[in-house]
Amino acid sequence: MRRVDAMNRDSFRQRQKILDVVRNIPPGQTASYGEVARRAGLPGRARWVARVLADNDDTLTPWHRVLRSDGRIVFPVGSASFIEQLKRLQAEGVSLQGDRVRKPPKTLDQWLWEAKS
């Protein structure tokens, strides 16, 4: 088998793995590109995850549950993709503040503070 063939095969498997991971994100939950990459066994390759999702046309893949590491939607605010993703997230009951997904509370104080304001 040629080296190139082996490379293409691995590349294909990795793409599948990435898509599997994304499909396994439960509704109402989100993950960052970096997390998806790690779960797919490809630590440090967030950019590739992004590319795979961009190329992917499978409507069953919940691409909208994938956000940046800081919890924000990657697209420019107001763009068609942004609005679409926001809509899908809200439909699943994901709590958002603007373009940012509310992070899981780290401390009780922080949580209370947010609730107060």
Added chain:
DNA sequence: GCGGTGACTGACA
């Protein structure tokens, strides 16, 4: 083969 380009990220100012 080489350089530019991202649906990215963590660190730092």
Added chain:
DNA sequence: CTGTCAGCCACCG
């Protein structure tokens, strides 16, 4: 909070 920067690596011309 915002902005910059160096890594990152598959893909494309």
